Amino acid sequence: KNEVEQSPQNLTAQEGEFITINCSYSVGISALHWLQQHPGGGIVSLFMLSSGKKKHGRLIATINIQEKHSSLHITASHPRDSAVYICAVSPVQGGSEKLVFGKGTKLTVNP
Amino acid sequence: GAVVSQHPSWVICKSGTSVKIECRSLDFQATTMFWYRQFPKQSLMLMATSNEGSKATYEQGVEKDKFLINHASLTLSTLTVTSAHPEDSSFYICSAAITGPGGTQYFGPGTRLLVL
Numbered sequence: 001k002n003e004v005e006q007s008p009q010n011l012t013a014q015e016g017e018f019i020t021i022n023c024s025y026s027v028g029i030s031a032l033h034w035l036q037q038h039p040g041g042g043i044v045s046l047f048m049l050s051s052g053k054k055k056h057g058r059l060i061a062t063i064n065i066q067e068k069h070s071s072l073h074i075t076a077s078h079p080r081d082s083a084v085y086i087c088a089v090s091p092v093q094g095g096s097e098k099l100v101f102g103k104g105t106k107l108t109v110n111p
Numbered sequence: 112g113a114v115v116s117q118h119p120s121w122v123i124c125k126s127g128t129s130v131k132i133e134c135r136s137l138d139f140q141a142t143t144m145f146w147y148r149q150f151p152k153q154s155l156m157l158m159a160t161s162n163e164g165s166k167a168t169y170e171q172g173v174e175k176d177k178f179l180i181n182h183a184s185l186t187l188s189t190l191t192v193t194s195a196h197p198e199d200s201s202f203y204i205c206s207a208a209i210t211g212p213g214g215t216q217y218f219g220p221g222t223r224l225l226v227l
Contacts, residue, residue: 033215033216035218040220041149041202041204041220041221041223042218042219042220042221043155043204043206043218043220043221044218045215045216045217045218048215086154086155098145098157098160099145099157099216101154101155101156102154103153103154104154
């Protein structure tokens with residue numbers, strides 16, 4: 001079993017829909033990251049969370065430390081949101097900035 | 112925001128040759144840089160952690176003599192794939208961290224390597 005599990009693996013939505021991507025992890029963490037990878041491969045860091053909720057534009061990320069679960073929400077989705085969204089955690093064990101990655105969720109937003 | 116660049120963005124080489132990939136933090140100093148590899152339809156896999164002025168720490172299964180990492184300054188780390196083979200063809204991504212554990216990592220745009 002992977003230490004970081006994401007669901008769904010693939011997600012297709014119509015423009016304007018509300019989207020939720022889930023991430024569960026099994027290790028103690030100091031932080032959780034949501035990353036966006038575009039078709040060309042470049043990666044952008046969207047959020048880093050250690051508790052609660054963060055919002056940036058149409059993106060909202062939440063984390064429940066007790067349940068070891070995080071969600072990424074996209075409101076009013078747009079075709080330009082099409083990308084792979086990756087959840088990654090910074091495990092407490094190891095004491096470094098090492099990240100453990102989920103396999104990603106491929107999002108396609110159709111016009 | 113913090114910017115990390117990689118050069119080249121893509122490279123095609125013949126089997127047996129060596130390829131050097133550069134990772135630079137453009138507007139900040141990074142004490143730690145990370146090198147990842149990503150095969151098609153798979154997630155990123157950490158290859159090694161590079162600290163300025165010291166030897167890189169390689170993940171299990173990554174050959175340190177094949178993937179040479181040099182982190183000579185706080186803004187530059189290089190990955191050299193020595194005697195490249197077709198199975199080394201992959202997408203190589205670096206990231207740079209500003210602060211300590213749990214700190215944000217800033218990712219480079221990646222380098223696509225194709226070994227013929």
